[in-house]
Amino acid sequence: MQRLITLILGLVLAACSSITYNLPAVSSDTDGNRRTGKFIWHDLISDDPKGTETFYGALFGWEFRSLELLGANYWVISLDGTPIAGMVEQSGLAAQQDISQWMSVISVADAHAAVQVVTDAGGRVLREPVSIGDRGVIAVFTDAQGAHFATLTTPSGDPQDSESLPQEGAFLWHELWTSDVSQATKLYAKLGSLEAVAHSGERADGSEIDFRVLRSDKLTRAGIRSLPDPQMPSLWMPYLRVESIDRLKQLLLRIPEVGGQVLVPAMPRPAGGYVSVIAGPSGAPIALQTWGSDQPLIEDL
Template identity: 45%
Template sequence: MKRICASLLLTAVVLTACSATGVSIPVLEGSLAGERLPGKIIWHELITDTPEQTQRFYTELFGWEFEPLSDKNINYFLIRQNGKAIGGMINQNRLPTKADISQWVALFSVTDIAAATDQVASSGGTVFTPPTSLGDRGKIAVVADPQGALFALLQTANGDPADTTEPASVADFFWHELWTGDIDRAVTFYGKLAPYQMERRSLGTGNESIDYVVMHTQQQKRGGIRANPFKGLPPIWVNYLQIPDDAELDRILAKVESLGGEILVPAASRPSGGTVAMIAGPSGAGIALQTWTNEEQLAKFGEQ
């Protein structure tokens, strides 16, 4: 447990490191003018100790582009898919730590980051870093829920990326799922943090049935909560990329190991349709791949 806590704290330091140098991270693209969507996951950060291999891995698999900020002294890359900025990458090697903290971190929108961090603390969570300025992007705080799942809060300076009725593009983020050891406690915690409407479902049949909670805000599905499916795995927020079909998923999985990655969970069907697999890049940061083929299926996501 002490090792996990130390790793989380180091991750928090990494995510707020830019602020210490007065660096301004660019605003999020597609932002609404001054409007925030609390509870929506609006950004993703990848921390890696193998930046060159990681860039090649994701570029070869998905066609992602990695764009360094214009100031070469800044330890930050924008990640683009088909020209759209979908996340950022931080080179862990340029930071004062030798611990392996490579991972993907989801950033949740909040309207008042000071109040949100107070809520985290009062609800039994952990605030690893207080609200910290990222310049033009806004303010960030790195926190964990009572079970230890790490995530970040972001109060944007100029508004959040707008919701869209268009399906996610291939290899873009389109779902987020909390794997936890206590569903009820997680529902209570996140329900106080943001204006979520929690929809409980029983998914699958017979011995394969699982309890699932879909998190809604602004009439949109934002994420899911389920029991942790793997014994010994710490609670975690899992980020999903959209893959169009099984053939493309097979093509991707066939290349993972040759590019220095690992297949953590082989492809398997979900009760409501679609196929899911989980992979890790060269640094060990895990990410899920989910097949969906059209807008109708995307509208139903969260029912698996």
């Protein structure tokens, strides 16, 4: 099934590559510098845009603004007026199977060089580099283990690194769950000019987790870990910040009421806080991570 979805997604994106869009820049908070290896955007492919808007609006107050695009329905998602993500309607992509998922977007200096890095490492190009206006040049891939991701080369620089924690409901962290930690680490370290550092960790049953962190500019950009379940597909998991365990428990109780599912209940993480995995009405998984105001910036760990 995962291979079928990958094939369909590739065909859909290739078919759309002949259409030119002008999407807004990911942020106005830029100093003109590019921060390669940083996750700078997120796009949700959803087969239920209305339900998705209701779901995330009820939980976190996300606001959805529809854009007029030729041949596609696209929304910019904002939190308290700050754009944090986008949503595209799956039906506009003419997909024959459900491909609902979150697509995490990594900054790169050269989109065409990224294609070479990914293919040399055994990955696949689902969408060749294409300009999408003010947002920059985007390309879409799967790595050799099947995890989907995109790269973006912005025309005017990337969002600056914040000196404060993201607010609740904003993106806190990004983690690759993969069947081959070593091979995946080599790819993403090269792709983003990142340093890879090994960390130790344990599952709830006491077994060891193969875990690496990717760093640049003395900041931690992402984590890479072995699959929690060998039967699940490799994927990039984005994390949203939740302020406390009490708040997380409240959210988990409400999620079924607003059309979502709790896939993994709250559990402690070795790095601190508690994490749960949920899905909105489209079925796309996303993690909720508690991270209090008294804890350090997760990028500083």
